[in-house]
Amino acid sequence: MTKAIAGFSKLSKEEKIDWIASTHFSNADDAVKTIKKYWNSDADLQKLHDEFIENTITNFYLPFGVAPNFVINGKNYTIPMTIEESSVVAAASKSAKFWSTRGGFKATVLNSEKIGQVHFMFSGDKGKLETFFVQIKSKLFSDTESITKNMQKRGGGILDIELRDKTAELENYYQLHATFETKDSMGANFINSCLEQFAKTLKEEALQFELFSATEKNIQVVMSILSNYVPNCIVRAEVSCPVQDLKEDKNISQEEFAEKFVRAVKIAEIEPYRAVTHNKGIMNGIDAVVLATGNDFRAVEAGIHAYASRSGKYSSLSHAKVENGIFTFWIEIPLALGTVGGLTSLHPLVKIALEMLGKPSAHELMQIVAVAGLAQNFAALRSLTTTGIQQGHMKMHLNNIINQFETTEAERALIKNHFKENTVSHSAVVDFIENLKK
Template identity: 50%
Template sequence: MHSLIKGFSRLSREDKVALLLEQQELAPQLAESFQEFLHPVKQHLFNDISENIISNYYLPFSIAPNFLINDHLYMIPMVIEESSVVAAASKAAGFWAKNGGFSTRVIDTLKNGQIHFTWNGNIQSLASVKHEILELITTTTDHITQKMRERGGGIVDIEFKTIANMLNTHQALIKFKTADSMGANFINTCLETIAPHLMDFINKHPQLKSEDKATTIMCILSNYTPQCLIECSVRCDVEQLKPYAGNYSAIEFADRFKTAVEIAVNDPYRAVTHNKGIFNGIDAVVLATGNDFRAIEAGAQAYAAQSGTYSSLTTIEINDKQFTYTLKVPLALGTVGGLTNTHPMAKAAMQILQQPTAEQLMQIVAAAGLANNFGAVASLVTSGIQKGHMKLHLSNVLNALEATETEKTLALKHFKDTVVSYSVVEQFLNQLRK
């Protein structure tokens, strides 16, 4: 058994690598790979992003063109390792650009922070003094919220709830608007400033009598933001869907598509994969713009299960031969602060998107999610998902099998009209190499 490592973070990068190779008994050549992917000029920026950095991990930075969103044409940056995602997004964007584009609507931008506390008083009694509490928390955070208020944000409301199945355990759920900032640091700072004043208020107010004092447990923002909500729709006459219908008529395709979506609405097993197709697009743009895709995923997945059963984030209607497909999803995004302003490629992504506001970025991200999901469902109900997916994956398979340029050229020609799988490509290369 190896001994525990002390002081690893204080070592130089070179010493970290040397210790890693020694401790894990790795080949010395691995150090060359780490060195190869260091940035020759801006490595200092990457060194400040995380801890114990020994190299950088590269992912493709791609562009999906022709996104017509609320009559504005975008070229959308996407960071993702799956080539079929960018291809599907681009194809769907081009199709919908010719058929009215994506219509989006920001429903609200409220975000949540929680102060959890213990108290054996009547939680309902706090509602009777809510006006006083709101005045207290806005006053105590005035110095923190001033600039945010100037940008249209700040503290909006507060409500009190008891934590289910936990005796005398409650939360102050505080609503925020954070303008163009994602707002995590702002919200957490406000919460930690408010908490001691709020506990003192509860403990001293004559209308809030209890046997024990109110005591803070923790203060933290919530990544569940069901009121930071965006709606994105596409619509057209059913007959216009013919380019996606394959061997089916347009109306047959539309009916099959509707059935597939309704399965995702009613079956959690299908809903998870259905929503994953949405997040192929969402995560790729969120990552490209330096936003927190883990927070977005967690909040949206909770939203998908708000009824008590996990379900599709999309809904569909076909009325009077009019096809309407809609995505509704919470997206707590920022366009200032964090990696958005420090990571060089995140800054480039924001420039490509013409420096959108947070609300505009919500709309762009939602459109990317809906485009990818539309493409995935369309493939499923016509040719199947593997034909197009593996065709685009062919280059990755060839690289994994260390194909030469000549072999790649022959393989691309051979598999032009053939279903691709790893084993089939491997057999083809083995035949060539005999």
């Protein structure tokens, strides 16, 4: 059992690595060698990466791929994707090419409000609290002017502040519920700074409010924090074409394909077990672009899955229909993204990703990300309702299986050639390699 260590954060990077290697690994030298192998040879770039987080010892690499041929609102894009899962980039690229000759993707931002809350406890007369809030609301705005002035110059700022009574769910619990527009920035620090000032003003003004009793003056702020649930920050992406234009697979008619596709989406709308996997496929595309562009994919995931449950039952994020001979497939999702601030101005590959996309605004990036999710979902559903998901996925996964074994280039060529016509599975590849080695 590893002993606890005091003052670990104060150790140098070399000292951290030495301690980890000596206490956690049977072969300390090999561990150190592997850890240092992933250091960047550019010392300045390595220092930049070291300072992104705390207690850094090395870099963890993920592939940075691209999916070309996306047509979004009439404009061509090559979309950067950072992900470790095989077949995701290929699937997105295949969808992009398919729809590029059928009108492309249409996307629009329906709203872009973000939300933050001051959670506080008030044990007193609700009517007096409401009167108090009306009286101090303008001061909540004025006391944050030093924080909001630069954001206001860019067209953003605080949109509104509401007092919300949550005492039915938790005794004495109220909120200041604020909405924000943060333009091209992710806005987390901006929103949280505003909220903390709201909390300070709330407590200070309560002490001066004449109608409050001594007990009522003692408002207890529990926390002030933005919400990653942004149901009013919505982007819609869609594709549509005549059913007769869906022809691509010679083994299934256009009409049958459309019918099976729509039915598959309907199943995800009503069956949570299917909806989770269905939406996971959508997030394969979304997360890959969010990560490549330096945005917070954990926040995006949390907000989107909450949105998928907004009816009280977890359901599909995408929808499909056939009306009057027209096939339509669409998605509406909450996305709070930024193209300035955070990693967007620090990480060299994030800069590359954003420049590849034409230096998009936050709204444009929201559209691109939603399209990536829809494209991924289309590719998965097309496979599921025709050839099955494993055929294509395992072909892409073949390299990962081969890389687990020591093989020569000649052997790799023989393996890949064999599995062009044979079903790929881990056991089948292992058996073939073992026979090859014999």
